Amino acid sequence: MSASETAATSTHDGPGATTEAEAGPLIEARGLTRILPGLVPVTLVRDIDLEIKRGEFVAITGPSGSGKSSLLYLLGLLDTPTSGEVLVNGKPTHLHSEAKRARLRLSTLGFVFQFHFLLPEFTVAENVMIPMRKLGKLSHDAMRDEAVGLLSDLGLADHVDKRPDQLSGGQRQRVAVARALANQPPVILADEPTGSLDSKSSEQVFEILRDLVDRRGKSVIAVTHDLDMAARMDRRLHLIDGRLADPPAEGV
Numbered sequence: 001m002s003a004s005e006t007a008a009t010s011t012h013d014g015p016g017a018t019t020e021a022e023a024g025p026l027i028e029a030r031g032l033t034r035i036l037p038g039l040v041p042v043t044l045v046r047d048i049d050l051e052i053k054r055g056e057f058v059a060i061t062g063p064s065g066s067g068k069s070s071l072l073y074l075l076g077l078l079d080t081p082t083s084g085e086v087l088v089n090g091k092p093t094h095l096h097s098e099a100k101r102a103r104l105r106l107s108t109l110g111f112v113f114q115f116h117f118l119l120p121e122f123t124v125a126e127n128v129m130i131p132m133r134k135l136g137k138l139s140h141d142a143m144r145d146e147a148v149g150l151l152s153d154l155g156l157a158d159h160v161d162k163r164p165d166q167l168s169g170g171q172r173q174r175v176a177v178a179r180a181l182a183n184q185p186p187v188i189l190a191d192e193p194t195g196s197l198d199s200k201s202s203e204q205v206f207e208i209l210r211d212l213v214d215r216r217g218k219s220v221i222a223v224t225h226d227l228d229m230a231a232r233m234d235r236r237l238h239l240i241d242g243r244l245a246d247p248p249a250e251g252v
């Protein structure tokens with residue numbers, strides 16, 4: 001069974017899985033602007049208004065340097081706007097302390113980057129347990145069970161006690177997806193999640209993300225240069241020079 005089939009047929013849906021039925025958007029940006037100060041200030045994004053609803057698979061596209069990663073980091077509360085705000089579950093976040101933002105990130109947002117960023121000295125299961133450990137809600141055994149469940153769902157049951165360097169690139173990225181799901185966040189933010197994978201692994205990871213949206217009701221926001229992939233998502237946000245724009249008919 002392929003990883004995507006495994007994920008699609010999974011019954012694993014641990015505590016805190018998205019059963020909440022709030023009607024409003026999960027993530028909102030209002031007038032979001034980020035300017036790096038300096039002798040020559042650099043505008044990363046400007047005047048972005050958007051809403052991400054529950055169960056949406058949204059692509060962020062645009063030319064290189066158009067602000068895609070910057071926008072994702074702002075939506076993920078990894079960076080703070082110069083003006084404007086990000087709301088999570090309808091609640092403003094701009095007055096939160098860094099500790100409160102960190103906790104909101106841990107419980108609400110899962111991150112997948114182009115490179116897996118797994119810690120090489122830890123096993124696969126231990127890597128997936130890291131965000132759970134930081135949230136501090138579960139016992140060691142419960143965290144381990146949760147991690148093994150998530151990894152099994154992604155077709156990695158036989159690899160839980162291996163080190164990352166014993167896995168293929170595609171398998172490592174699937175571990176990164178499991179780690180992003182560790183605290184059952186309703187939103188996954190992915191920065192070119194398939195950007196460093198071969199086409200087969202890339203398709204597997206895409207199918208896993210698609211499945212998280214379709215069958216688990218997650219919202220996935222993914223930066224991508226792959227327009228075919230973007231076309232298979234539900235909606236596309238296109239950036240030009242840090243602003244939202246209509247996507248071109250063809251090409252980036």
Ligand SMILES: Nc1ncnc2c1ncn2[C@@H]1O[C@H](COP(=O)(O)OP(=O)(O)OP(=O)(O)O)[C@@H](O)[C@H]1O
Nearest residue numbers: 036042043044062063064065066067068069070071
């Ligand atoms: N710390 C920084 N200092 C100076 N310029 C920066 C910094 N971070 C980003 N930039 C610039 O801001 C712009 C937006 O960067 P960003 O990485 O968000 O774009 P991107 O669309 O994700 O690009 P790519 O597709 O190449 O990854 C780029 O011109 C980038 O060079």
